[in-house]
Structures are given as structure tokens and as C-alpha cells.
Amino acid sequence: MALARTIENEAPVIALRNLTVAYPRYGGEPRTALAGIDLAIDAGEMVGLVGEAGAGKTLLARTIMDAIPGDGRLVCGEMDYRGAPISRIGRDDSPVRPGRDIAMIVSNPRNELNPVLTVGTQITNVIRHHLRLGKAEARERALQMLRAVAIPDPERRLDAWPHELSGGMAQRVVIAIALACNPGLVISDDATSALDVTVQRQVLDLFKALVEDKGVAALLITRDIAVTAHYCDRIVILYDGEVVEDAPRKAFFDRPHHPYSVLLMAAFAHSVSLRRQWTAAPLKTAASPACRFAERCVRRQPRCIAEAPALRDVAPGRRVRCHFPVEAVA
Numbered sequence: 076m077a078l079a080r081t082i083e084n085e086a087p088v089i090a091l092r093n094l095t096v097a098y099p100r101y102g103g104e105p106r107t108a109l110a111g112i113d114l115a116i117d118a119g120e121m122v123g124l125v126g127e128a129g130a131g132k133t134l135l136a137r138t139i140m141d142a143i144p145g146d147g148r149l150v151c152g153e154m155d156y157r158g159a160p161i162s163r164i165g166r167d168d169s170p171v172r173p174g175r176d177i178a179m180i181v182s183n184p185r186n187e188l189n190p191v192l193t194v195g196t197q198i199t200n201v202i203r204h205h206l207r208l209g210k211a212e213a214r215e216r217a218l219q220m221l222r223a224v225a226i227p228d229p230e231r232r233l234d235a236w237p238h239e240l241s242g243g244m245a246q247r248v249v250i251a252i253a254l255a256c257n258p259g260l261v262i263s264d265d266a267t268s269a270l271d272v273t274v275q276r277q278v279l280d281l282f283k284a285l286v287e288d289k290g291v292a293a294l295l296i297t298r299d300i301a302v303t304a305h306y307c308d309r310i311v312i313l314y315d316g317e318v319v320e321d322a323p324r325k326a327f328f329d330r331p332h333h334p335y336s337v338l339l340m341a342a343f344a345h346s347v348s349l350r351r352q353w354t355a356a357p358l359k360t361a362a363s364p365a366c367r368f369a370e371r372c373v374r375r376q377p378r379c380i381a382e383a384p385a386l387r388d389v390a391p392g393r394r395v396r397c398h399f400p401v402e403a404v405a
């Protein structure tokens with residue numbers, strides 16, 4: 076459990092505190108797209124970040140990488156890498172480099188690979204740039220990485236071109252590049268969603284094994300809660316830019332506490348009746364409710380309209396942002 080382990084011994088690989096990002100709005104107040112995100116991930120821990128489209132998953136990943144898209148602005152927040160505060164990663168004075176210490180894998184591997192460079196050149200370029208190795212050493216390391224991601228005939232693949240690879244193979248190469256410099260944190264942003272189910276499973280199995288083997292902290296971003304049920308140690312649910320629940324996997328799937336988590340589980344279980352039971356009638360009020368989920372919440376009460384709930388501890392290693400968390404789902 077991330078928080079408990081952190082207190083007992085070493086610092087988490089990454090710790091975010093109160094990370095808040097806003098976008099300007101024409102003629103109005105800026106829109107807070109990420110609101111006070113607190114999140115810590117330990118070495119060897121895989122955290123699943125789940126939320127619907129527009130919840131802020133990619134924005135969170137890009138904020139960690141110091142690459143906020145568009146005219147978004149980091150309003151406040153702090154970030155520690157292995158216990159040391161870092162203002163922004165990737166700046167000249169920062170000891171933390173994107174691509175070396177924090178790597179990201181995205182869903183379209185072919186877009187990540189340069190079509191006019193061989194696989195070997197692309198991996199060795201990254202290794203030589205970040206680890207300052209010589210040509211022969213870098214090539215040897217590239218070969219090791221292709222072996223690690225279980226690419227058949229790795230010597231030959233070093234000289235292959237990206238267009239010669241299948242989607243699954245290309246994703247393995249991208250994972251090899253991401254892990255080549257021993258990063259502390261790897262973020263997978265919906266990285267396997269474009270692959271067919273069997274290949275997706277193989278790539279996720281491999282990713283999980285590498286995370287455990289190398290003791291890397293991993294953030295697995297997905298809209299598919301089923302994926303996190305198989306692969307993640309902890310589940311974090313994001314709704315409209317806020318963490319609404321953060322729980323160890325088993326505790327979460329045994330009993331989700333936030334009403335939105337229950338809705339996600341209903342979708343996961345393909346349960347029409349559960350879904351209907353947890354879908355709210357429209358809220359008849361002109362004012363925006365203080366709780367961001369209140370409009371869709373079947374459990375809302377006047378307090379939810381008046382007072383924003385804080386993310387609070389409800390059990391060791393378990394937090395929920397709700398005035399009236401769910402005790403048990405019928």
C-alpha cells in the first residue's frame with residue numbers, strides 16, 4: 076500500500092501534492108481541469124488511473140511530464156521525485172529528465188517511432204543521449220531491451236524499419252525505448268487500447284512483469300476499469316479533474332465507496348439494472364453544486380449542493396471524496 080509503505084521506509088518514486096491546472100475561458104473564470112491532485116506511487120507499484128473521456132487523465136500525465144497541452148497553466152502544486160522536490164521536470168536545472176527518469180507510452184506506437192530510422196537506431200539514440208554510452212555499448216543495451224520485451228529474433232529486428240512491425244511489435248519497441256534508461260516512473264496513457272484483445276493482454280502482461288522485475292513505478296491510464304482489475308495494485312478514480320476514490324485493488328473491487336465508482340463498476344459488470352439504479356435524475360437547480368459529481372449522483376443531498384467534499388481517509392490506504400460514501404452495493 077503506497078502511503079503506508081512510504082511512511083515506514085523509503086519515499087515514493089513520485090508524489091504529487093495539490094496539483095492544479097486551469098484553462099482560460101473567454102469572458103469567464105478559468106476552468107479548473109485538474110483540481111488539487113494528491114497522488115503517490117511507490118517503486119514496483121502499478122496504479123490504475125480510471126475515468127471517462129475528459130476527466131483529465133492525459134492532462135495529469137502531461138502535467139507530470141511538464142508538457143501541459145494548449146494554454147493550460149499550472150496554478151499550484153508540488154511534485155517530489157524519489158523524495159526530492161522538483162519544481163518542473165525537464166528544465167535545465169532539474170535533475171529529473173523526461174524520457175530518462177519519467178517515460179511515457181501512448182496509444183499509437185507508430186506515431187512514436189520515426190519511420191525513417193531503424194528500430195535499433197531509435198533505441199540506441201535514446202540510450203546514447205540519456206546514458207552517454209558509446210555506440211557498441213548502446214547497441215548491446217538495445218539488444219537486451221528487445222530481448223526483455225520478448226521480440227522474436229531481436230538481432231534481426233534491430234535493423235528492421237517501423238513499417239515492418241505489427242502493432243503489437245511496435246508497442247513492444249516503444250516499451251523497450253521507455254524502459255531503456257531505467258526510468259523511475261513509466262506512464263502508460265491508454266497505450267494498448269488500439270491493439271486487439273489478445274495482443275493487448277500480451278503487452279500488458281509483459282509491461283506488468285517488467286514493472287515488477289525492474290521495480291519501476293507505473294501509472295496505467297485507461298477508461299477500461301476491467302484492465303485495472305487484472306493488472307493494478309491500486310485504483311485511482313478521476314472524475315472531472317478530481318480524485319474521487321483511491322483504494323487498493325481488492326478493497327476497491329470488493330466494495331467501491333464513491334457513487335461514481337459504483338457506476339463504473341456497473342458498466343464493468345455489464346449490469347443494466349445496477350446501472351439504472353445508480354443513474355440519477357437531472358438536478359433541478361440553476362446553481363452549480365459544490366460537489367462536482369452531485370448532478371449525476373443518486374445519493375446527493377442538500378449538503379452536496381452546498382459543500383464540496385474533501386478527499387478523506389476512510390481506511391488505511393483508502394480515500395474517498397464523498398459526504399455519503401457507499402457502504403455496500405445491493
Ligand SMILES: Nc1ncnc2c1ncn2[C@@H]1O[C@H](COP(=O)(O)OP(=O)(O)OP(=O)(O)O)[C@@H](O)[C@H]1O
Binds near residue numbers: 130298
Ligand atoms: N489543449 C487543450 N485546450 C483546452 N482545454 C484542454 C486542452 N487539453 C485538455 N483540456 C481540458 O482538460 C480536460 C481533460 O482532458 P484530458 O485530455 O486530460 O481528458 P482524458 O481524461 O485524458 O480523456 P480521454 O480519455 O478522452 O483521453 C478537458 O476536458 C479540457 O477541459
